[in-house]
Amino acid sequence: MTRSERRTRRTRRTFQVAGAGAAALLALSACSSSDSGSGSSGTSDSSAKSKKLSGTVTVFAAASLKESFNALGKQFEKAHPGTKVVFSFGGSDTLAASITGGAPADVFAAASPKTMAIVTDKKDAAATPVTFVRNQxxxxxxxxxxxxxxxxxxxxxxxxxxxxxxxxxxxxxxxxxxxxxxxxxxxxxxxxxxxxxxxxxxxxxxxxxxxxxxxxxxxxxxxxxxxxxxxxxxAINDYPIALLKDAPNAEAAKAFIELVKSAGGQKVLTAAGFLKP
Structure with a gap:
């Protein structure tokens, strides 16, 4: 083989290696682009799932909850800018009668299962009431x-x-x-x-x-x-809380109930003298 032929063969091999490297780089680039697009889509889906709460949450609550619930209401508003918690405090029987009579409310927190039953018997609760504290x-x-x-x-x-x-x-x-x-x-x-x-x-x-x-x-x-x-x-009383069936702001109402039941909510309530459920 002549010197000229050997030179030509080396040149072809160099081009083949370079071509293979370029192809590999293109493939890697495509994969990276695909992964990036997938990650972006996931973030978008996650953002879509997180729903911002807003509007007024109306809570009918036993008079004995006044100080604790006012404190929790402020916590809720701070954690969810754009929301407002409005309370109606009073005797549980009077509040229950107002709810069954059509008064618009999102949440009912009663001072006894008996008064909560006034609401549940009329099918005005959207979920089974949960005891969140007790009182003596x-x-x-x-x-x-x-x-x-x-x-x-x-x-x-x-x-x-x-x-x-x-x-x-x-x-x-x-x-x-x-x-x-x-x-x-x-x-x-x-x-x-x-x-x-x-x-x-x-x-x-x-x-x-x-x-x-x-x-x-x-x-x-x-x-x-x-x-x-x-x-x-x-004569210790259990205090049940429930989301109401025709709650005007059900999503925010659920979040408020979760706050009441949370470790932070329980801390506020027990500090006020309530007993754990």
Whole structure:
């Protein structure tokens, strides 16, 4: 083979190697482009799935939840800009009647399963209610406990002005249960429509004592004194919460319920004196 032929053959081999390398580079480039496109599509799908919450969430809640739920409402609004949580607090029976009567609301948090049943029996709940906290009774007296109330029996003393919640609301039903367990009869100076109203009578010195929840005594601070009594252990109330069937803002309402049930929500509630479910 001549020198010229050898040179020609080497030149052809060089072109073949270069061509193969170029082909490999093109293939790698195509793969990279395909992978990049796939990743981009995944990100897009993920973004599409995350739905931003907005609008008003209307929550009907037992009066004893006022301080805790107001705090959780602020947390929710901060975590979800563009949302607003509006509360209606009151006696659970009154709130339940409003819901079954057609009042627009997203969430109902009751102070007893019995009052929640008013709503579920009418098929006005969109899901099965879940117990999220429990609450126990305590006696609220004037600051310093001037009448030396030390037990449930002491509330039957002659001349002592005692206030109870109405028997139709959870705190009143629980108080009656505790009295029955003790074999005591008590005639209050008034029956109040919710626990906050009963406590207010003591705070305004219009009554000497009231049977309310531990959480309400704690929320009142030094405006009242609290007296625990063993019979309260026989009348602990479970608090259920539920999404309502015709909730105007169901997605945001579900998120609020999840906050209430979350570790952070439970921390706020137990700090207020509620018991874990």
């Amino acid at each position: 009774l305590e006696i609220a007296t004037l600051p310093g406990n001037p009448d030396k109330v030390a037990s449930l029996k002491d509330l039957t003393k002659s001349g002592l002005k005692v206030v109870l919640c109405d028997k139709t609301v959870p705190c009143g039903a629980a108080a009656q249960k505790a009295l029955d367990a003790s074999g005591l009869k008590l005639t209050p100076v008034s029956y109040e429509q919710d626990v906050k109203s009963a406590l207010t009578k003591v705070r305004l010195k219009e009554a000497d004592a009231a049977v309310v929840y531990k959480t309400d005594v704690k929320a009142a601070g030094d405006e009242v004194a609290g007296v625990e009594f063993p019979e309260s252990a026989k």
